[in-house]
Amino acid sequence: MHNEDLGFNSLAVHAGKKDDCMNSAVSPIYQTSTFSFDSADHGAKCFSGEDKGYIYTRIGNPTIGELEDAVAKLENGFGGIAVSSGMAAVNTVYLTYLGMGKHLVAHNSLYGPSRAIMESLYPRFGVESTFVDATNAENVEKAIRPETSLIYLETPANPTIGITDIEAIVAIARKHNIPVCVDNTFCSPYLQKPLDLGADIVLHSMTKFINGHADIVAGMLVTKTKEHYNKLRPVMVNMGFNMDPHQAWLTRRGLKTLGIRIDRAQENSIKVAAFLEQHPKVEWILYPGLASHPQYELGKRQMKGPGAMISFGLRGGFEAGKRMMDHVQLALLAVSLGGIETLIQHPASMTHSKLSKEAKDAAGITDGLVRLAVGIEDVDDIIADLNQALSHV
Numbered sequence: 001m002h003n004e005d006l007g008f009n010s011l012a013v014h015a016g017k018k019d020d021c022m023n024s025a026v027s028p029i030y031q032t033s034t035f036s037f038d039s040a041d042h043g044a045k046c047f048s049g050e051d052k053g054y055i056y057t058r059i060g061n062p063t064i065g066e067l068e069d070a071v072a073k074l075e076n077g078f079g080g081i082a083v084s085s086g087m088a089a090v091n092t093v094y095l096t097y098l099g100m101g102k103h104l105v106a107h108n109s110l111y112g113p114s115r116a117i118m119e120s121l122y123p124r125f126g127v128e129s130t131f132v133d134a135t136n137a138e139n140v141e142k143a144i145r146p147e148t149s150l151i152y153l154e155t156p157a158n159p160t161i162g163i164t165d166i167e168a169i170v171a172i173a174r175k176h177n178i179p180v181c182v183d184n185t186f187c188s189p190y191l192q193k194p195l196d197l198g199a200d201i202v203l204h205s206m207t208k209f210i211n212g213h214a215d216i217v218a219g220m221l222v223t224k225t226k227e228h229y230n231k232l233r234p235v236m237v238n239m240g241f242n243m244d245p246h247q248a249w250l251t252r253r254g255l256k257t258l259g260i261r262i263d264r265a266q267e268n269s270i271k272v273a274a275f276l277e278q279h280p281k282v283e284w285i286l287y288p289g290l291a292s293h294p295q296y297e298l299g300k301r302q303m304k305g306p307g308a309m310i311s312f313g314l315r316g317g318f319e320a321g322k323r324m325m326d327h328v329q330l331a332l333l334a335v336s337l338g339g340i341e342t343l344i345q346h347p348a349s350m351t352h353s354k355l356s357k358e359a360k361d362a363a364g365i366t367d368g369l370v371r372l373a374v375g376i377e378d379v380d381d382i383i384a385d386l387n388q389a390l391s392h393v
């Protein structure tokens with residue numbers, strides 16, 4: 001059967017598999033740093049690109065390649081570039097499109113380090129950046145300068161769950177000939193396909209939903225075109241941001257159950273969000289599945305489902321949130337998300353603590369914001385745990 005005929009879950013199980021695996025149901029791990037050549041001529045041809053043979057694992061490896069092909073297929077992209085972490089993916093994109101005299105326009109709510117390095121690291125190399133509330137696409141257009149060379153979005157955004165209109169921003173970017181990269185970590189290709197909406201590059205922390213078992217740190221880029229792939233890949237190779245084959249094999253295994261894991265975590269999240277929304281100690285809640293979300297209609301249009309990430313604030317602010325976090329028993333008080341277990345954390349003092357106060361205020365990352373990543377446990381147990389933790393507030 002051709003891959004084109006297969007649905008998402010079938011592709012998640014089968015896509016990328018190579019034929020030369022001794023008929024094993026699961027591909028082996030090519031745990032090797034290097035590959036031998038048949039002859040000196042063959043080696044030279046591999047290096048010139050005339051022969052597609054493998055050379056060295058930092059440049060390419062069959063186990064890593066299987067994962068790259070599988071995620072690229074699920075995102076409807078030209079090709080995938082696997083990297084050691086989500087941050088390696090972010091830096092591969094920044095280093096490829098930004099440099100001396102160049103300018104970035106990005107959404108103001110991003111995973112903390114994706115923004116913090118624009119304040120702490122990239123100015124050293126002459127890069128400037130403007131962060132805007134991209135949930136209003138006009139703000140992106142207003143921030144564009146002649147030297148803007150990248151538009152960078154995260155939707156839904158970490159940790160504010162703001163949703164940006166990918167198609168509207170791509171339309172603006174096209175007018176100015178600027179590439180658009182979308183961090184799709186919170187949705188995964190199961191719920192959202194940014195390349196189909198016109199984005200040029202999609203980025204993942206595969207540490208999250210794609211691997212899904214909280215036992216791997218990994219990243220991925222998928223490009224719409226060969227042109228962008230050919231720009232990004234050498235940066236990954238030369239910076240040494242590559243993945244390890246064992247890491248790739250485990251991530252490929254996690255990917256197989258992506259759809260069913262998200263279905264379950266999302267089903268749980270819808271019930272958890274309904275519970276929190278009616279709880280008297282909860283002051284506000286942001287979840288794309290609730291009609292109270294400011295971009296509820298856009299989310300319904302752009303995403304196949306509301307996902308498994310919830311942010312909320314308690315009456316009593318940070319102190320109240322702290323008491324709740326200190327009393328969870330089933331949920332883990334831990335950063336990260338997209339795994340099988342429910343996690344709760346406080347972005348202002350944890351994942352987003354390196355941002356300046358102004359940056360946090362502008363993005364709406366208040367001291368009272370608590371972030372919940374809902375897992376696949378029995379939903380009654382998750383709700384009972386949150387309920388007993390809230391009784392301590």
Ligand code: LCS
Nearest residue numbers: 085086087111185205207218335336351
């Ligand atoms: N992009 C998003 C949206 C993320 O949430 C993260 C990590 C990254 C990129 C970076 O990926 P990593 O290098 O960690 O694989 N987000 C985390 C979080 O919210 N808590 O801990 C890590």
